Amino acid sequence: MKELSLNILDIAENSVKAGATLTEISVLETEKTLTIIINDDGCGMPEEVVRAVTNPFYTTRTTREVGLGIPFLILGAEQTGGYVKIDSRVARAEGDAHGTRVTAHYNKDHIDFTPLGDVISTVTTLIQGHPDTDFLFTHETVGGSVSLDTRTLRSVLEGVPLSTPEVLTWIRESLAEQYNSI
Template structure:
């Protein structure tokens, strides 16, 4: 995948399949220590203990259409490529946390890309809430779809509302000097 935001989207699709209702996405650009950290946490059904290491194997998947699942293996490959790693923590019935670590300045690190597009695509699922925190060194931007729902009610899936959210997030990320690369 060309952008890390697409990997994030793919991982969140897993959370949706796991019947999550809340996604916590954290992106930490720690330029001083040259680390990029991405954390996706959900409150879905979780992964069985004996399966946690196995999900990194492309030939392990819960889907029925075929026997290959590439979401997590691809994301892990993207981390390993730039001196990083992918950690998976999960509790059955509680949820799953995926932590991706990368060397920020590594030549092979894919750009973050359009995070706002990923979030807006996910908000098309009406049952889902997302808490998004983006940190660049000591600056921080936070977006919480539950706050928006307090203002405008439960339905965020209208195109012009999503358009607004997209612009809002884009501006927020720009303000803290994050994203894109």
């Protein structure tokens, strides 16, 4: 992947596919490190699946026997001296908490660090494709933070889909303005 924001898009698609109603995407930056956390309330994965997803020859897709999403994420993090951690739980009984949290940690000073890239496009792409699920995006930097919560927008929109082009433009501009002010 040319940008970490593309890894974020790819991993967040897994959350949506897992039936998440809320997918939280957090980017936490310090002077020297960057951490991406994608936390969802989807169906979760049993332990053996959590172990298997790091293997490129494990996939849920039916068109091909290769799944490179998590392996790509691990490659990008480990090549900077960082790591990827996956925590997941499936509900054993009705009402149990369930979901998956993927954490990817990077050292920004490393020569093989991939830039974050166009994270605004990742957020708008996720919302465009999945207007009926919620996303909470936050990006904390040393200079300040950026956030977007589709639950807030949804309550304002009163049934107008989040995928409406005018709404997507508003979201894009809102994030751009926030980035410009930090």
